[in-house]
Amino acid sequence: xxxxxxxxxxxxxxxxxxxxxxxxxxxxxxxxxxxxxxxxxxxxxxxxxxxxxxxxxxxxxxxxxxxxxxxxxxxxxxxxxxxxxxxxxxxxxxxxxxxxxxxxxxxxxxxxxxxxxxxxxxxxxxxxxxxxxxxxxxxxxxxxxxxxxxxxxxxxxxxxxxxxxxxxxxxxxxxxxxxxxxxxxxxxxxxxxxxxxxxxxxxxxxxxxxxxxxxxxxxxxxxxxxxxxxxxxxxxxxxxxxxxxxxxxxxxxxxxxxxxxxxxxxxxxxxxxxxxxxxxxxxxxxxxxxxxxxxxxxxxxxxxxxxxxxxxxxxxxxxxxxxxxxxxxxxxxxxxxxxxxxxxxxxxxxxxxxxxxxxxxxxxxxxxxxxxxxxxxxxxxxxxxxxxxxxxxxxxxxxxxxxxxxxxxxxxxxxxxxxxxxxxxxxxxxxxxxxxxx
Numbered sequence: 001x002x003x004x005x006x007x008x009x010x011x012x013x014x015x016x017x018x019x020x021x022x023x024x025x026x027x028x029x030x031x032x033x034x035x036x037x038x039x040x041x042x043x044x045x046x047x048x049x050x051x052x053x054x055x056x057x058x059x060x061x062x063x064x065x066x067x068x069x070x071x072x073x074x075x076x077x078x079x080x081x082x083x084x085x086x087x088x089x090x091x092x093x094x095x096x097x098x099x100x101x102x103x104x105x106x107x108x109x110x111x112x113x114x115x116x117x118x119x120x121x122x123x124x125x126x127x128x129x130x131x132x133x134x135x136x137x138x139x140x141x142x143x144x145x146x147x148x149x150x151x152x153x154x155x156x157x158x159x160x161x162x163x164x165x166x167x168x169x170x171x172x173x174x175x176x177x178x179x180x181x182x183x184x185x186x187x188x189x190x191x192x193x194x195x196x197x198x199x200x201x202x203x204x205x206x207x208x209x210x211x212x213x214x215x216x217x218x219x220x221x222x223x224x225x226x227x228x229x230x231x232x233x234x235x236x237x238x239x240x241x242x243x244x245x246x247x248x249x250x251x252x253x254x255x256x257x258x259x260x261x262x263x264x265x266x267x268x269x270x271x272x273x274x275x276x277x278x279x280x281x282x283x284x285x286x287x288x289x290x291x292x293x294x295x296x297x298x299x300x301x302x303x304x305x306x307x308x309x310x311x312x313x314x315x316x317x318x319x320x321x322x323x324x325x326x327x328x329x330x331x332x333x334x335x336x337x338x339x340x341x342x343x344x345x346x347x348x349x350x351x352x353x354x355x356x357x358x359x360x361x362x363x364x365x366x367x368x369x370x371x372x373x374x375x376x377x378x379x380x381x382x383x384x385x386x387x388x389x390x391x392x393x394x395x396x397x398x399x400x401x402x403x404x405x406x407x408x409x410x411x412x413x414x415x416x417x418x419x420x421x422x423x424x425x426x427x428x429x430x431x432x433x434x435x436x437x438x
Contacts (some may be wrong), residue, residue: 002184003065003066003067003397004034004036004037004038004058004065004066004067004068004069005035005037005038005068005069005070005396005397006036006038006039006040006063006065006066006069006070007019007020007021007026007038007040007052007057007069007070007071008040008069008070008071008075008079009040009041009042009045009180009288010044010045010071010073010350011076012073012074013073013341013375014044015044015167015341015342015343015372015375016044016073016372016375017044017045017046017073017375017378018045018046018374018375018378018381018382018385019045019046019047019072019138019378019382019386020070020071020072020116020172020326020382020386020389021070021134021382021389021390021393022038022266022382022383023051023054023055023057024048024055024383024386025055025062025196025386025387025389026039026052026055026388027055027058027235028390029390029393029394030055030056030057030122030313030406032401033393033397034105034139035393035394036058037052037057037058038057038058038059038060038063038065038066039052039057039058039060039085040060040063041059041060041061041185042085042425045178046253046378046379046382047379047382049180049376052119052432058188062083062179062403066084066397067083067084067085068084068087068396068397069085069086069087070087070088071088072089073088073372074088074090074091074099074100074102074289075102076102077101077102077105079147080105080106080109080111080372081111082109082110082111083109083110083111083422084111084112085111085112085113085114085401086106086111086112086113086114087113087114087115088116089115089116089117090102090103090113090115090117090419091117092113092115092419092432093117093359093429093432093433093434094420095431095434097435098157100435100436100437101407101434101437102374103420103432104437106420107292107420107423107424107425107436108422108423109423110423111420111423112401112418112420112421113243113418113419113420114396114414114417114418114419115341115417115419116128116129116417117129117387117417118416118417118419119392119414119416119417120258120413120416120417121413122412124394126207127388128385128388128389128392128414129207129385129388130384130385131207131208131210131211132207132208132210132384133211133373133374133377133380133381133384134207134208134211134325134374135207135208135209135210135211135212135213135214135215135290135292135325136166136172136215136377137166137167137215137370137371137373137376137377138208138211138212138215138292138325138373138376139211139212139214139215139216139323140163140165140166140169140175140179140215140324140376141165141323141345141368141370141376142212142288142290142321142323142368142371143160143163143165143179143182143215144160144164144166145323145346145360145368146160146163146288146320146321147162147286147320149320149360150320150323151360152360153194153320155192158192158410159185159186159191160182160184160288161188162178162181162185163175163178163179163182164377165342165376166344166377167375167376167377169377171377171380172281172377172380173378175215175377176215176218179215179216179218179219180183181217181406182219183218183220183222184243186219186243187220187241187368188215188241189241190238190239190240190241191243192240193240193400194239194340195287197232197233197242198239198243198244198245198288199229199232199243199244199245199246199285199286199287199288199318200243200244200245200246200247200286200287200288200289200290201229201245201246201247201248201286201288202246202247202248202287202290202292203248203249203253203289203290203302203406204215204248204249204292204293204294205249205291206294207292208292208325208326209247209290209292209293212290212323212325213218213245213247213290213392215415216243217218219243220243221242221243221245222242222243222244222245223244223245223246223247224244224245224351224411225246226248226252226282228246228428229244229246229279229282229285229286230282232244233285234283234352243330246282246286248279248282248293250263250268251263251265252274252278252279252282253277253278253279253293253300254268254275254277254278254279254299254300255273255275255276255277255278256275256276256410257272257274258274258395261274272298272299272300273298275299275300277300277301277302279302281302283307283386284311284318284319284359285315285318286318286319287321288319288320288322288323289303289319289321289322289323290323290325290362291303291311291323291325291326291332291333292325292326293326293332294326295328295332296328297331299310299332301331301333301334302332302333303330303332303333303335304320304334305334305335305351305354308335308349308351308364308365309351309352309354311350311351312364313350313352313411316366320365321365321366321367321368322336322365322366322368323368324336324367324368324369325368325373328367329337333367333369335351335354335365336358336367336369337356338369339369339371339372340358340368340369340370340371341370342370342372342376345357345368345369346359346362346366346367346368346369347359347367348361348362348363348364348365348366348367349364349365349367350362350363350364350394351364352364371404387428391411392411392414395409395410395411395414396410396414401421401422402422405418405426405427408421419432
């Protein structure tokens with residue numbers, strides 16, 4: 001094989017430990033496909049340099065000899081070299097202003113850009129993703145947050161206190177054990193009467209939401225539909241050892257502005273300006289909200305500052321924690337003012353003053369909004385990510401990127417994800433010209 005594939009170290013966040021390919025993946029690619037790898041030395045990556053060296057990769061201080069370079073998160077604009085191929089989560093497809101200078105730099109240097117986010121099948125479903133692990137870690141963190149928040153509120157012996165933040169576990173299996181034990185305690189001893197019914201709502205039903213639900217299922221869960229949620233408050237003699245789970249779809253989140261028009265999913269996607277919030281009716285009945293649904297600014301927000309203020313004006317509300325897994329600053333959860341860091345993961349938003357305070361204390365709603373959640377489960381998430389990516393590595397290594405876009409031989413999902421080819425926006429992404437600074 002004529003090219004050496006480079007694996008770069010991650011430097012966007014100090015706490016980023018993920019990698020696109022584990023040593024086991026690289027060993028398989030070397031032995032099975034005859035590929036060559038150089039791995040940029042990193043003291044923070046979950047897999048040590050020596051693990052890569054043992055399977056045949058070269059450990060190096062830089063990747064200047066590599067025409068194809070793979071990473072996970074965004075790469076600094078100063079890192080790019082002329083004519084090379086880069087594969088990472090670029091976060092440019094929405095025209096994100098903070099990443100447009102990087103895209104412009106790649107264009108000026110004639111680079112090729114493959115974005116994992118756009119590796120999709122014929123139905124538009126993503127094929128390579130960390131989403132499930134965002135959901136898994138997000139739910140672990142939100143249950144941990146609930147325990148700590150309830151402790152601040154005086155529930156010093158609540159069953160969630162034995163759950164730790166996701167990154168403090170050595171593996172997902174270890175986290176599952178703690179959560180299962182918390183579930184047994186709830187089954188045997190019940191929950192405080194004042195917290196009943198304890199309810200967890202999930203927006204969405206994709207990979208992220210399914211990951212979060214997977215963790216919640218370790219507790220004594222009973223699933224109800226959104227229409228049943230309000231009825232719980234009027235029922236007497238509720239069992240104290242059950243947690244109620246509710247999954248919200250698009251039709252629960254938004255409704256047509258014209259009340260005579262029925263909800264239509266395709267119309268909602270194509271004409272979101274014709275819809276308004278339908279979610280506020282459910283929010284007063286939730287203890288924990290797990291926000292796991294895709295959103296952009298064309299759609300109605302799910303939980304606004306104004307509605308949070310209205311809830312708190314009526315007294316202490318039921319909702320205690322928002323696990324904002326999607327983490328769009330000032331987005332679907334309007335009072336998520338920023339993505340938080342793994343080592344400073346939560347804040348309390350005070351609706352009366354409109355101000356956030358980092359940590360567990362204060363009046364308001366606790367928000368967990370870590371924006372690199374899969375990195376809290378770096379070993380498990382990197383393995384699953386690389387498993388999905390594995391079959392595409394050899395075709396990428398063998399591709400002649402000097403060919404025209406039409407003649408460029410790449411697997412269809414990878415070609416769909418090629419945002420830049422020789423520095424030019426490919427046909428599906430020419431709309432990004434409207435966002436690039438002149």
